[in-house]
Amino acid sequence: MAFYRYIRTGFWQDDFISELTPEEKYFYLYLMTNLKTTQCGIFILVKKIAEAELGYSRETIEKLLKRFVEYGKIAYSEKTNEVMLLNWMKHNFSDSRNTVLCINKELKVVKNKEFITTMYKVCLDNDYDVKKIFKGIDIKGISIEDKEETLEDEEGPCKSLEKKEIEKEKEKSSSKNNITKKNNNEKSIKKILSEFNKKICKATSRDKEKLKSWRRYFEEDVIIAAINEAVKYKARHIGYIETVINNWKELGLTTMEKLKEHRKKPDIGDNSCNAAAYEYVD
Incomplete structure (x- = not known):
């Protein structure tokens, strides 16, 4: 290896x-x-x-x-x-x-x-x-598992009834919002996956996992833009896309608005990697 x-x-x-x-x-x-x-x-x-x-x-x-x-x-x-x-x-x-x-x-x-x-x-x-x-x-x-339990119990067992009711309402509202976000996120992942399959190659389970993990930090269009970078530089490989993604994350370019503004800056370009300089090992 x-x-x-x-x-x-x-x-x-x-x-x-x-x-x-x-x-x-x-x-x-x-x-x-x-x-x-x-x-x-x-x-x-x-x-x-x-x-x-x-x-x-x-x-x-x-x-x-x-x-x-x-x-x-x-x-x-x-x-x-x-x-x-x-x-x-x-x-x-x-x-x-x-x-x-x-x-x-x-x-x-x-x-x-x-x-x-x-x-x-x-x-x-x-x-x-x-x-x-x-x-x-x-x-x-404190192990990481115990640390989480400690944080949860910091307020103690005696929460007021009023506070519990407020929390229940928040949970209901949060649940509805989470369902909406989940549906939107699934549509977004499908679109990203479609672009990857069409422009790079048929995604493996490992590729899908990475695409989903990037969606936690990046807008859908930013990930698609990274895919397009791989096409542009004839480096159709998940490893190259990941290098671009990591570069953009470091620069804080998580939205298309930020990415577009960054590309407008003089003498900066798109900060793409030189595809010919890399060899990837699966």
Whole structure:
């Protein structure tokens, strides 16, 4: 099985990166692409291996680790030799089932529990599905399942009768709205799926799962626009579409209005990926 770590082409023009020394840029790239890296962005850095692969002395590696901790780009544990890339999930997360399962499996073997807590906060801030990502994982002595129960019981058992009645009315209204939203969402998914089948290929169950997950964040027309990007650049593959989608999500282009406004900006273009530069492995 092949493993890939994607680095955005805008990496080199990032304000932070442009201020680094060549030595620091090389080291940062190594942290993001070495063989020990993981989907969750937390991994064990074997300094002896890093010395051999980078050609740096142990002293230089330790100096660079300390420097990037000070820059606020990584967290490092001397006790467990684990590195956490603090912005990794923000730029590389995908809510596909396989990715979430992979992250969950990796987090279960992370030794530094402070990294787990930090990761939990990152996922909350970015509205990721913490229930699935942290399933069976203890966070500050409370498992994710127990944490949900605690939140539900915070108000105590003695709710007033009036409050209960108000909640019942809200539930009825919410139920009606949910049915309407569900019907509209199903129609939307069918339209997206139709476009995918027509322009890309017949969707597999895995393709359908991804299309549905994207609909949680994006308007229907934005996903169809991503499909059209794949057609435009002759990259008719779900992997290419996902790269475009992740790029737009990072830029906050979740609606057609935002996408159109973004495309109007000079010298930006449509931020599409170079299809010829990628090979996808199913």
